[in-house]
Amino acid sequence: MTAPISKPRMQLLEWRRIDKGALIGRASVLLPNGLQIADVGIFAKDGRSWAQLPAEPMRDAAGQMLKDDKGKVRYRSALRWSTKDLQDGFSSALVGLIEAEHGRL
Numbered sequence: 754m755t756a757p758i759s760k761p762r763m764q765l766l767e768w769r770r771i772d773k774g775a776l777i778g779r780a781s782v783l784l785p786n787g788l789q790i791a792d793v794g795i796f797a798k799d800g801r802s803w804a805q806l807p808a809e810p811m812r813d814a815a816g817q818m819l820k821d822d823k824g825k826v827r828y829r830s831a832l833r834w835s836t837k838d839l840q841d842g843f844s845s846a847l848v849g850l851i852e853a854e855h856g857r858l
Contacts, residue, residue, distance in 0.1 A: 761785035763843075765850040777858055780804070782847060790832070795851065795858065802858045804844040806832045 766789070767781040775798045781791040792807040808828035811819040819827045834840040852858060 763846055763850065765847070765854060767791075768851055768855055770855075777802075778851075780847060780851060782850075793847065795848065797858055802848045804847040806830050806834075 762785060764783040765780060766783055768778060769780075770778045772778075775796045776794055777797050778795045780793045780795055781789065782793060783789050790807065794805040794807070796803055796805060808830040811827045811829050813819055821827055834843065848858065
């Protein structure tokens with residue numbers, strides 16, 4: 754009997770705890786296809802934790818950060834998942850990796 758072939762998994766390369774509002778830390782990961790992503794935001798609010806791909810503040814022509822109608826800085830990401838299911842799966846897997854190595858968020 755042969756052992757089942759295991760599917761390559763995402764690897765947690767780095768975890769930095771921050772605890773600033775809903776942002777609880779930043780992670781770096783290596784995806785099974787070889788893509789390394791740094792500065793993935795890990796957030797927690799209302800008993801829920803999730804991962805968000807790296808983002809940067811949006812700026813106007815003068816270089817000033819754009820804000821929404823509540824005065825919060827607006828962000829944009831150059832990376833995006835093609836479906837919500839992919840985003841949710843990535844988020845769940847990454848939060849699970851962090852919790853497995855560093856304890857409950």
